[in-house]
Amino acid sequence: MNFNSIAKKMFRANYKRYLLYFICNTFSIVLFYCFAALFTNKSFMDTTSEISMISSNVIAPSIMVSIFLALFVPYSHSAFQKLRRNDYGILMTLGMTDKEIFRNVLFENGMIALISIVTGLLAGTLVSMGFFSFIIHVIGIKNVTFGISFKAYLITILFYGGIFIVTVLISILKSLKMQIIDMIKERYKADKGAKSSKIVFGIGTAILVISAVLMFVNNYIKLWNMWFISMLVCCGATYLILCNAEVIVLFVSKRFKNFYIRNCLFLGDFKYRFHSTKKVTFTMIWLFVFAIFFMGLCTVTYPSMLENAVIYTPYHMVYAEIYGMNKISDYDLGEIFESGDTKVTQQKSIEVLRGAFNILSASKVNEVFKTDYHVAKGNFLMLYQYDLQDGYEHSFLSVPVINIPCNDGDYPLKTAGKDIRILFGDNNALSDFTILVNDADYMQIKKASLNYKAGNVKMFKFAQWRKSGDILDKLEQKQYKVNPTIEPKYYKMSSRLGKYNLAKQSAIFLIFVETFVFLLFWASANIILYLKLQLEFEDEERKFMSLYKMGMREDEFRSLVNKKLGLMFLLPVFTGGVIASFYIYFVFLSFNWYYKWLSVGYCIIISAIMLILQNGFVKTYSNSFLQRILKGIPQ
Incomplete structure (x- = not known):
């Protein structure tokens, strides 16, 4: 051989x-x-x-x-x-x-x-x-x-x-x-490691507290990536705590002697196996943290994205007549509206000068949108279409002076500040940056500018915007007929229904992908632990045979194995759920209270489901594990 x-x-x-x-x-x-x-x-x-x-x-x-x-x-x-x-x-x-x-x-x-x-x-x-x-x-x-x-x-x-x-x-x-x-x-x-230290355990606990404090402090400093920094700090803290968790067993043995005596076999086994399981436990905890955190994140993202799609589209349909594009007669529009499943309840129009910026006359904005803007001659007001409670970070352009190219040279405008208010919302016709100017400045730029062209933005509201799909389709077909192209995007029509459906599709896809990753991490965590248990099987078998010869009964060993497997499979899920719930609360802190607590609720529900699944897995694997070991008992 x-x-x-x-x-x-x-x-x-x-x-x-x-x-x-x-x-x-x-x-x-x-x-x-x-x-x-x-x-x-x-x-x-x-x-x-x-x-x-x-x-x-x-x-x-x-x-x-x-x-x-x-x-x-x-x-x-x-x-x-x-x-x-x-x-x-x-x-x-x-x-x-x-x-x-x-x-x-x-x-x-x-x-x-x-x-x-x-x-x-x-x-x-x-x-x-x-x-x-x-x-x-x-x-x-x-x-x-x-x-x-x-x-x-x-x-x-x-x-x-x-x-x-x-x-x-x-x-x-x-x-x-x-x-x-x-x-x-x-x-x-077993994987060797340094002896547990009370000092290092205390340092890990202090760092864990610091990671939590960072999130509370971020309520005031408002750094968008603070949750990620804090999570990295928390990750290091949990590793230090796990590497020195034997301190907990020593504490229990001294302070709770009766409890320790009743569970001496389990706690002794925990101390013996600790160094070989700390890395696996740490890996499992953070797999579950990310799995639960991102699942909770995407489940709340679904309703918030749909709500934002409505908030950012105050008008149900918007398009621009500019550069000779989208010239659709009132008669053709009337025919399209008459053939739809819903009626037009409001129609507005406002002139815009389009170039590097969208320029609107302050008086026209006041007239159309019932506002009260006052912009002095030679100044401009930056208008942002943001809802600051939507939970997202927003960028603000800092421009002290804008020079508009005109026939007789640049026409300077100085900043008069900014205003954050949704008037016309997120649409293709008025995308990019929009500024409000005095009427005199507006007319001068319109007359003499080399790069800014005038056009009309038309805005419509329907009685039931969810039923406006037929009207939108026919208007889009009309645009293809009257226009040689609908590129770039500001020629394209915008609609609440389109934004809503796109947000819905995006949210569903996000949930689908995150569910896929969630199942991946859940399966991976259990596979990692299963591999570890396979490595230790023969050692467990020898240990049981030694204990059996010393008088341990089968039911006592079964109880010991169930406690050990329960701790190994359930503790990472519970810990991961607590950490994920904490961080998702602060991630949604800028949202209203409903989404903030809804996100925490979803994390708790997901954690509970995972604990139930893990408990079933523990029972199944425990029975299989015990049957293999108990086969070696002499009859």
């Missing part, structure tokens, strides 16, 4: 290890390819079209998936190699050389990677087809097409391949430096 035949027998005996490792790699490739296919689809990522509002929602989840792949592949490989080093150590005692081990590791990992890539890309193609089917048929984005993306294949292969090659090479170098006895004992060793 040679080494190859021995290796084949080892493979047959431990094929489940290879299968689990293969599934982890394939799982990672499928997920990454799905987002790569979205990113490389030109029709979906078209920044010039309206769906850019929808496609932009894929950026953050794609970054999260990339980071996940960069961490999950090395971890699954490390878990697999811990088991294999034991096998290689045994083979080396039989005479296998370092060169043969090197070849064997490269061959088996290369084959697993190759099969994983082929399987992952095939499965990823099918899943991405489901992605696009959902986008086209459920969300209703008709101008997106699905196609086989060879660029996405290449990006996935290069990204996964690069991570996999570096991981395998590091693993080989580590194996070659190890002694035979260390390789044999590798699977039984």
